Amino acid sequence: MPNWTKGTITKKQVWTDGLFTISVKIDGVKPFVPGQFLHLALPGEPNPDKPDEPQRINRPYSVASPFGPELEFFVVVVPDGELTPKLWELEEGDAVEVSDAGVGRFTLDKAPDADVLWLVATGTGLAPYIAMLRTDQTWDRYERIVLVHGVRHHRDLAYSEELNWFREKFPERFRFVQSLTREEAGGCLKGRIPGLFGDGQIEKAVGWECTAGTSTVMLCGNPAMLDSMEETLGKRGMKKHRSKSPGQIVLERYW
Numbered sequence: 001m002p003n004w005t006k007g008t009i010t011k012k013q014v015w016t017d018g019l020f021t022i023s024v025k026i027d028g029v030k031p032f033v034p035g036q037f038l039h040l041a042l043p044g045e046p047n048p049d050k051p052d053e054p055q056r057i058n059r060p061y062s063v064a065s066p067f068g069p070e071l072e073f074f075v076v077v078v079p080d081g082e083l084t085p086k087l088w089e090l091e092e093g094d095a096v097e098v099s100d101a102g103v104g105r106f107t108l109d110k111a112p113d114a115d116v117l118w119l120v121a122t123g124t125g126l127a128p129y130i131a132m133l134r135t136d137q138t139w140d141r142y143e144r145i146v147l148v149h150g151v152r153h154h155r156d157l158a159y160s161e162e163l164n165w166f167r168e169k170f171p172e173r174f175r176f177v178q179s180l181t182r183e184e185a186g187g188c189l190k191g192r193i194p195g196l197f198g199d200g201q202i203e204k205a206v207g208w209e210c211t212a213g214t215s216t217v218m219l220c221g222n223p224a225m226l227d228s229m230e231e232t233l234g235k236r237g238m239k240k241h242r243s244k245s246p247g248q249i250v251l252e253r254y255w
């Protein structure tokens with residue numbers, strides 16, 4: 001069980017119905033590395049067998065910002081989920097408990113060096129990459145970075161303004177590709193990410209190749225996307241990176 005600290009919501013940004021970012025003022029969370037996650041908790045129903053013990057509903061969330069006095073969490077409401085409908089109800093000034101220490105190995109210090117870093121996400125799997133892109137060490141380490149974000153609808157493309165800002169800041173070094181699966185829109189590819197990698201559409205849009213010799217690929221979000229991408233990249237001789245068996249792929253499963 002994590003140790004809990006008190007957090008206060010300072011801002012709620014709604015991207016579209018059920019998809020939102022909360023900023024949380026923290027007190028007592030230890031420094032962590034971009035890509036790591038914390039647990040968020042809200043009060044649960046009292047347990048009659050343990051009436052004096054506070055009950056919590058808690059889940060892990062990637063932190064969408066680097067460590068600081070306020071942290072961002074990018075969350076989607078899962079219908080019938082236990083915690084997310086309650087997180088959605090929170091407003092500025094409300095309390096949320098936050099675990100005190102970052103966890104996880106989905107960080108750049110666990111990723112191999114490469115010419116090109118590919119950050120591939122579905123849905124809220126974008127969160128850890130926002131934290132990484134906001135960190136100077138990421139740009140010091142990788143000469144070229146591509147972000148690929150796949151969502152259902154155009155309205156789900158959160159953080160687009162910030163991604164555009166990075167593209168303007170690093171025109172030679174940063175590209176991003178957004179893909180939609182359930183509608184078409186100008187500037188976006190149409191289809192699921194593994195298919196768009198498989199038939200070369202993503203690399204064509206970016207202008208850079210994703211090969212074992214040149215690239216590190218991080219994958220985050222829907223576990224089915226992770227599995228399909230591993231298979232797709234496997235056909236190019238790319239495999240999961242492990243300290244004893246180096247590869248090119250690092251991944252984070254959300255469920």
Ligand SMILES: Cc1cc2nc3c(=O)[nH]c(=O)nc-3n(C[C@H](O)[C@H](O)[C@H](O)COP(=O)(O)OP(=O)(O)OC[C@H]3O[C@@H](n4cnc5c(N)ncnc54)[C@H](O)[C@@H]3O)c2cc1C
Pocket residue numbers: 037059060061062063073074075076078080081082083084085104123124125127252253254255
């Ligand atoms: C390391 C890690 C980091 C995570 N970071 C984030 C994050 O930054 N933002 C975020 O929104 N979620 C994130 N999640 C998912 C999060 O922990 C919860 O599982 C999710 O918010 C659902 O919680 P819930 O209590 O509402 O649903 P639950 O009552 O736990 O059950 C819902 C069921 O829906 C499935 N599910 C979970 N997440 C999703 C999803 N996004 N889409 C569809 N089905 C889902 C699971 O199978 C789960 O059993 C992360 C998970 C992990 C393991």
Ligand SMILES: NC(=O)c1ccc[n+]([C@@H]2O[C@H](COP(=O)([O-])OP(=O)(O)OC[C@H]3O[C@@H](n4cnc5c(N)ncnc54)[C@H](OP(=O)(O)O)[C@@H]3O)[C@@H](O)[C@H]2O)c1
Pocket residue numbers: 016017018019076077078079122123124150151152155156180181182192193194222224225226228
């Ligand atoms: N606006 C929102 O995003 C929103 C708002 C409220 C509630 N919700 C709920 O939140 C939950 C999560 O929705 P989400 O859209 O964030 O996440 P998601 O269901 O994981 O979908 C995100 C993207 O991943 C794609 N995907 C699914 N399976 C894949 C696979 N095997 N390989 C590659 N890509 C795959 C989806 O394509 P497909 O379209 O082809 O499945 C979609 O483009 C859902 O229960 C949803 O109803 C979402």
